[in-house]
Amino acid sequence: MESSKQAQQSEEKQQSRKRYDHLRAIEKQMNEVHLTTKVAEASPLEGYENMSFEEKNQGKYFTTFPYPYMNGFMHLGHAFSLSKCEFSVRYQKQLGKNVLFPFAFHCTGMPIQAAAYRLKREIRTGNITSPGALPGQPKHSTQYEILQQLGISEEDIPKFQDPLHWLHFFPPHGMQDLKDFGLYTDWRRSFITTEVNPFYDSFVQWQFNTLKAKDKIRFGNRPAIFSETDNQPCADHDRSKGEGVGPQEYTLIKIRCLELPASMQEKFADKTVFLVAATLRPETMYGQTNCYVLPEGEYGVFEMINNEYYVCSERSARNMSFQNMTKEHKQYPCLQKVSGQELIGLKLKAPLTKYEYVYALPMTTISMFKGTGIVTSVPSDAPDDWAALRDLQTKKGLREKYNVLEEWCNPFEPIPIIEIPGFGNMAAVKLVEEMKIQSQKDKDKLTEAKDKVYLKGFYEGVMLLGPCANMKVQDAKPIVRKQLIDNNEAAVYYEPENEVTSRSGDNCVVALCDQWFLTYGEEQWKETVKAHVKSENFNAYTPKTQQEFEETLEWLREWACSRSVGLGTKLPWDTQFLIESLSDSTIYMAYYTVAHLLQAGSFDGSVEGPLGIKASDLNDAVWEYIFKQGAYPEGCAIPEESLKKLRGEFEYWYPLDMRASGKDLIRNHLTMSLYNHAAVWEDPKYMPRSIFCNGWILVNGLKMSKSTGNFLTIRECIEKYGVDATRMALADAGDSLDDANFDENVANSAILRLFVLEKWISEEVKKHVPAEGLDFANQPQHDLWDQILDNELNYAIELTTKSYNDMRFKQALKHGFFELQALKEDYLIAKHGNVNPFLLLKYVETQLILINPIVPHFADYCYQTHVLPILEKSVNLQKPAQKLLINQGWPKASKAVDSGKTKRVYDYMKSVKSNVRMALEKAKHGGKKGAKAAKGKGKEAAPVEEKGLESCVLFVALEYPEWQKNTLETLQQFEFIDNKIQGNYIQAVKSSITGPKQGLALKFAAFIAKEAETVGKEAALEIATPFNEVDIIDQNRQYLFENMPGIKNISVYPATTDVEIENSKNSREAALPGKPSCFFF
Template structure:
């Protein structure tokens, strides 16, 4: 008991789960074996999941994505398929090594265990000394800065992070060895997944990196083969790079900015005209340039000035012995990593400047028609983009036009920044591009059209840019550029003018990240020009193969397909080598490692033979079956690529052939489940590598992507405490209640929501269901024997059949929330209704046992421990429910379902009317009940008046709707057309005031139209698909018992004595006549 709350039910589920897992382990139920015969469609199912990174415990985010695969695999296993669901652990890359090194540095600095507290005290002493004006040692000053960063929520000590995992100080110290992480976390993850009930063949589990010699051999073979095919090359390429780590920063190495690519600019060298002002005098004798980054080099003919941010911070940086660029510090750092610094990777600032120091500098800019221009102030420049220097082309840039316009029109603005008139007033817009819609001064025209008054109207200027920018490129014609370019389309002229600038030395190429990227080591990334190994993704022929593969795949959501198509459109060469971290060495260049998104693209094939190589040891350290050196490239090619038999191999032929059989039986894999964030890298790489290395009949068949998971409608976050590891969730809710809530969380591409209340409710539901079954089975002899014979029996049997059919449909479509609804919630509701409907006659024994059997099988993929326990302990069935087969079902009778809904709705409505009578309602009711209060002790009789066919104006309305309905599109003709038809009908002609008829008919017309759109044309039938009176007659006893009535009788409103039987309530019947599906009950009371 904790806080007054009992955990007995949860604990019972945990006990059941432990017992069931023991049964499974004893029989090794998830062991997957191949067959010599190739499987027919549906006979096998191979699903897999991106192996998680092993720098901590698995959390509910992992479990959510994994649950989609687990539910699907369990469904296929239940259907009788031979199922392979393997699981491995990713250790390649930088994060583990970075964390281990960080821990080692903390131990070196603070001791083992670290004395952070004494360090903080030392800092406090420094703060006091500083406050009193005392001296400060440089090292202690640094320490204070570190503490401030810590206070602001910045870096957290790695030791503290490890403590948050529940580790003791003596254990934490071991993690300074990166390989200790590999021996610690994967076994714990395996424990947690087994506790979760994952139906995994653990013999095939493995870790990555060279710690596993078999997987290391596999990756070496893979990259060698790609290189031999010309798909791995070495070249100088722009790549996002971490200066702190000293290597490229791929998506998995980033704390933020995943998916961000280098953005290439042309840097325009705007030469500062001598003599230099005093602030720049130190640069005398050098070539000094304001360096402006542009995406539109073809517009440089129209320059009227350059822009600088008045209070922006700039520097004059050495590019070479002779050249100096004035740019921001951030741009200088990027340039230094692109061989544009006298000292590589170390920008040298010769003088620090502000934008105010640059205002008024005379410039000569390449291609500009104006011979000399000036640097002027612009207030909207962003220094975290480009170089902080901006070229001004007011003919085509609305921002430039308005900024120049402001300076021209506002003397006070010029005076504020010390701008002389002759730097601004003589400069007019220079036409350079003609856009058919806007002419040759597009910026001026659109600014006038939108009535933009100043450079501060950001929203209007953004709209102006949207209107002109793209059209300038796609539809624009050059009017500047002389004979060489005038008359040429802008999109044709742009690359030519760009090359002209570069070849003449008037510009250089410059790249920076499209958006801010932070590495996991905590530094802001740059773009570096690096000489390294690349995989040639995006190469035309290879891309076409990838597109062909994608076209044939089942992706389950159109949004997923669009994501892949978009990625294939932009993905280009990918740096596959790293110099820091853990992993496999590049075989031909061992100074480098294969990066973490490049050793994880084909490993699904490795699963098929991992158990034969590793003998069930995830580290590959058991070499009793095979030795890693025996796995030569010839062997790998034979197993995976239909290569020739490796005659030189000393591996027994039976083993070689068995490995090949394993691969050809299981491949291609049927499904890979993943978060949608991996579409832009890992999953697309997977397609590329499969198409390059394997034959087409082994290409992937399906990917299913999902959103992220929230906890209780809030983002899952360690920092806020709204976080659960998988282990914590199982301990708090049990495995099956966790799985239940994961299934209920959602199935689409949008973020799903794991609700604790749902998990707690699942604990209650599952344990209560077990108790109910135990009670019923203990009193089985009291159940009604013999075949199903009553109307309630028929309805319940039909509901079971519908549940089987609908659950199958939802499981097939990966709609697990709906499968849970129809296979558990709805089926239990049908059972509860059946119990009530049976009354004193009791439930049918065979139907109750069938219900238990079916419900147990339908919930098996989601709650397998619960289902297995019920199957063996309560139902006393042989074998395991996970392999029991999908339940059989008779034909669904949807007419019977509608009839029952009609009956249940009527009982609910009659109960409400009766309660109003008993409570003495003073208002008349639309249906039934006289207004006179009824004594609760009186005996009550009910007459139920039914009308099985529409007549009068309702019949006419329905006939018109039938003619105006398109069943294929489920749409109607316009209302005016329907009303016109009604006015021309016999009913309309007979009505003197059509508006009154319209007022009466419109609610009915709207209601029936809505039904037809939802249910189809049958909603417009003149009568119900079942005999209304027959259904009521069969269930008089049920109605009587549920409402506590003395007597119930059903009458047709068309009977001769119908109104006479209503007695004093005849007017009520006339005012509220029954219609199909809407009977009129009338109540009488007697002493």
């Protein structure tokens, strides 16, 4: 038995491998054809100079994907995001547009250099293997091990000690993987970044000179996320954790110690000592009743400038040392450690509060990894503060646990400081009571309470105390903050919004750095970009993405664009600095338009381009001529005809039509790209026209991770599933900002589906379509099933077209592939061999065209092998057949989609067929759904003997009973929006139908309302079907009742028939118009 099972599994495995090998052979064959024919290479159309801007833009499509960083092989995450460009550009090509999808590789920044130097250090010290991880902790591989895991040989690994080796190793591998993946790319336009490529280096220098000339780049001391190891700001791409995290600005409240813990008295008795608390709401300091410390927390005493001593967490002191706050810059020696328990009960002087003194009290929910570990307490407006203070005031046991005296907390009542509409002047007290929050441990409820009051208090609250009384809180905040700082009662303090780890491995801080920065957020510049984003000339595809862009524009501010070390382009006016990796990659889409003419597809520009231009011939004036209609530069070494050609390429392809990216880049790169386009060109017509963003890709529902074994490179996907099955699974994964799921079962099933479809096409075309071709002027009259097939194809074309237009590739796959599979089988069954060859050929060609953007190798192979030879021999075609499927054009519906009778009839028959089979299965088992029925709760299911059934009667309702008619007529009075009924229809039905049928009428109304959402308002509310159901069933028995073993007699009767059939009463009564009921016996 076991041996037989193993043999079966072995056979299944062999068959699966044969299917994979067959599809891979197809993919390799067609990939070679596509690359040899250079179908993806694009140039401006002849005569484009005479086109208007609108004409040109209607006929071309230019899409890009953020060039991937080249510190490794490209993986499934890259494939998922770039597939949006890939599917889109192929679709647009099939629409007949001139399309361009270039692809380059990013090498700018710290990660490559940091990895190379780390490898050099490991080899030098001999520490090439990592120690075993502690239990429950992830193992951190050495750089040597990482390269081993990438498949780099022991012999080649030492070469990677040179950062430049990475630039020459990974990009060619990336290109080859993408070529094998079938990417529709003009590879002549590929390049790498950094000064290694002097052409791109010159372009970036022009960009930055342009921005500086427009006062968009300035120099100053600014807060920046900073890597101590690298000794420079840590840009997003230089981080292994915390991409998108920026500096958070706090007000550091200085709460003076009026007495000290015993352990500190000897050292600090004559010193000025403060407990310092970081707050985002300095205007609320009027309401301080105490401050909080974490009893188990470890604090330190640190010397600051002006002979002041701060008590805070060591982590926050480290941040302060990089912000010119400690006595010595970047030094923060802990003069003494002190526990939170020791600080409890300290008498303190808090600024602005009415209380002469307050005390330090315990709070158990403080995080030592946020702020300073010291928390100000404003219980009138902060639910957490009030919950903790109330606990101490009312719970004697809690006070005793932390040695808290009652007089430290009980006399200190919350102070009304802000009037908030709907909450009064004690918002926190009110909410804690209303929400029945029991203690400071009710974290979820306290978070909810804070969410309710925090923003409302800030934006709608009015101050009650101080010089800003009667002023809006948001207006008072900067005034109160300045007052505190001017009085030396507070200071400005920054720390990262969340944890940031550099690729060099250190935990980053916020440092005040002398640096060059882009003035993002500057009001006029921001308004220009905002106007574009909100205009009809920009498409974000989803409301959520649109909202993300608008929100980012509100908070994105000055951005450090320079750093000291790494790879990249030097700032042209201050060459001690390099341009950071996000800043050199905002308008390079423009460079794509001319790259092929400058560097001929050589990554580093080492091969002379077709115009013979040298990088040394390029300067700002040349770039101005190309990109901004500048004058021909005096003394230029490049012939003006060559520059005109470069300018022509740019003017033809710009603006960018669509950029696709992961959602994480909205908050930096994508918004920066909009800013830079607005600044460099100062013309709305050159702004990017659309940006599509997707979520991250999961694999089988889990985050991709090497440690869990579900990390897949593009190469591994090809080797495991093949190209087109991988692409199909990527299309099926999802298209929203939510995380998508690459399901390996979908990829595996795609192999089977494509293999079976190719076999079906081959067999059915040979069987039904004459090899000598067809005369398209002499087509037979369509019968009902021909009409159904033609209409369903039209419907599929319409839905699939809309899905591609909306960048909804999962839906495109659904409408253009999955839904068409059942259609072909239905047609063949119903026609019983009498197939219309014209329609069959149309079906196959349409099917292949609709899925070609997603599975181009498979689709083009089937077209060239099974369709094209027949089309080439056929006569009276509407248009000549093209050699490549992508040039065949997008199908047009042969007539308007018939949502009326034809589709209704087909949907009706599918429904009847499905319902008959379910009813038969149920009847076989005595009314049970399935082969077993449970004997009782908790008992084993027992087999149910199948009944021997021979006959089937279908009862067809010609009309609804009177009470159902009345219900439908009532529902017809209501408005439907998107097929959803509006208003209180239940109450209307209740009023119009009284008596014993009322309960049934209400259930029927709810059923019809739900039905309308699926089949549409008109169909759901019809009093009778628009066709004769009895005739339709009788005329389509071949289709409806095929494969029903044992059933010999099938009869169809109106539900009102006089024919007596024993025990059929319930079935008769169950029939509704459009929903026949079945009775088996």
